[in-house]
Amino acid sequence: MNKTTRFDTREHLLDTGELLCLQRGFNGMGLIELLKQAEVPKGSFYYYFPSKEAFGVTMLERYFARYHQRLQAYLDDHQGNSRQRMLDYYRQSLSNCQESSFAGCLSVKLSAEVCDLSEAMRSALHAGSVALIATLKSTLDKAQQQETLSRDINSAACAQILYTLWLGASLQSKICRDDTPLQNACDEMTRILRQV
Structure with missing residues (x-):
């Protein structure tokens, strides 16, 4: 082979x-x-893969690596306003969810299911989310440097809130098969990321 x-x-x-x-x-x-x-x-x-659990860990690591790469590329692919770019990313994600009929993402699907059953998979989920949150924080820092985002905002806490808000809204949209929670999350993000 x-x-x-x-x-x-x-x-x-x-x-x-x-x-x-x-x-x-x-x-x-x-x-x-x-x-x-x-x-x-x-x-x-x-x-x-030595086991199904090892397969699950590898699958999650690959999923988050791809997710992170897409997020980073989207946020970096511009010369302008980082604040607006982040809001646009989530609006685009909303559109993608609508097109896929809320098929969902792997982290939403597996988070609650595996966290208490597999420490290795929980760790993979945690590491993946930490990397995504760090990228969001970096983008918020850049927006503050560009003076398009209020400096009163704690970028680390805000990045965590945005990630958690989107994760929860994704789960709720999956439950109700309706995009209203995601639309509300996008609207709330616009309010949270207040301009200077």
Whole structure:
């Protein structure tokens, strides 16, 4: 098995697992179902992952790395107002949720499910969210330097609040299959990120 094939098989397993987790949750995704759906033999799974839990950790780490890369690229891809860029990011996320019919994100789907069952997966969720919050803080700091965001705002606390607000609104929108919680979150973010 060459390196490209090994990487492709591993990525294919992770892609398939992520889709199944979004549909059924981590505990609802059986290993046999994953292997059947991915058309990968059981031995190949254990070649890459020593356990289902290790698979879950890798899946979450990959998910957050991609999420973080998209967020960072979006926030960095401009010359202007960092405050507005952040608000635009969340408005775009709202639009994406509407288009996907609230299929949800992996962190929303798995957060409550796995935190008490797997310390390793809880740690992966925590590390992923910490990295995202740090990027939000950096953007808020930049907005304050640009004098488009009030310097009275504590950027570290505000970044945590924005992340938590969006996570909770995403969960509530998934529960009610309605975008109103996400719309309200976007409106509240505009209020929180008051201009100078």
